[in-house]
Amino acid sequence: MADDEGLSNEVNLQQRHRKERKELQAQVQKLKHSIPKGDKRKKKEITEQIVKLEAELDQKQEKELEELESTTNEPSKVAEQLESLTTVDSDDVDVAHKVKENKPSRAQKRRDKKAQEEKEREKRIQEETINNLMGSRNVESETIKAILDKKGLQLFEIASDGNCLYNAICHQLQQQGTEASNDSLRKQTADYMRAHQDDFLPFLTKDNGDIYTSEDFEKYCVELEKRPVWGGQLEVKALSHVLHKSVEIVQAEGSSLIIGEEGKHCDSPLCIVYHRHAYGLGEHYNSVQPKSEETVDEFT
Incomplete structure (x- = not known):
């Protein structure tokens, strides 16, 4: 009867553990779906929260399994097991004891498995670190x-959310004492491009290589103005005219680009940084600030 009860307790515990795992998985999926697209900071926070929840559940369930295992090996039950062996030859008892001593417990097996998984994880991290050091992202x-460094500047991180170009320009203007917003810069850029369509339309092509029509161009400007679509050199050119400032684009490959230098009223140049490899979502712009200033985490 005691063995049956112990077996029943173990089955019940396993069923409860499976249910807890399913509930945690559902919670994990809900947390992942709550991450705004492109929000790397939120993704990092959620990932850390998930790791913590999984670790807590692992510790809780392992403790419960060890407690259950200890109850099935109480002294009284051990005594009963020894008594049942009284009719067995002493040599056989010695062999049985040796087998039992050498056989690892379920808890030990779990600990060994967890240690092996952690060892493999550390190995993967080391390999990834080496790859990153030699990879294009780190080189860039x-x-x-x-x-x-040669310019006496340091990088200022801008959120990778599709608005990086405009927010980088906002940060540059802010350092010069001019307030601007992502929305206002997008609208000014779209309006300027509409008013000077001939200067921009020839440089826009569809995926099949066809040149944009006037209707395509208007849709492009609407998207630019209303949605967090990424901006490129055409938008930088429009911004330089709108703001009457030249824009220096620092990049790892080749020399820096100066856009708007030909403008008659371009003064107090702006400086932003173009990244080709640093972000998983693709190309990205950051801003800069003097090295003497304390680095602020992020500008959004």
């Missing part, structure tokens, strides 16, 4: 840092 980062 180090090259840009060296260029900015």
Whole structure:
């Protein structure tokens, strides 16, 4: 009867653990779906929260399994097991004891498995670290840092959310005492491009290589104005005219680009950084600030 009860307790515990795992998985999916697209900071926070929840559940369930295992090996039950062996030859008892001593417990097996998984995880992290150091992302980062060092500047991180170009320009203007917003810059850029369509239309092509029509161009400007679509050199050119400022684009590959230098009223140039490899979502712009200033985490 005691064995049956122990077996029943173990089955019940396993069923409860499976239910807890399913509930945690549902919670994890809900947390992942709550991450705004492109929000790397929120993604990092959610990932850390998920790791914590999984670790807590692992510890809780392992403790419960060990407690259950200890109850099935109480002294009284051990005594009963020894008594049942009284009719067995002493040599057989010694062999049975040796087998039992050498056989790892379920808890030990779990600990060994967890230790092996952790060892493999650390190995993967080390390999990834080596790959990152030699990869294009790190090479680009180090090259840009060296260029900015010579200029007495340091990188200022801008959120990777589709608005990076406009927010980088906002940060540059802010350092010059001019307040601007992502929405206002987008509208001014779209309005300027509409008013000077002939200067921009020839440089826009569809996926099949066809040149944009006037209708396509208007849709492009509406998207630019209303949605967080990424901006490129055409938008930088429009911004330089709108703001009457030249824009220097620092990049790792090749020399810096100066856009708007030909303008008659371009003064107090702006400086932003172009990244080709640093972000998983694709190309990205950051801003810069003097090295003497304390780095602020992020500008949004």
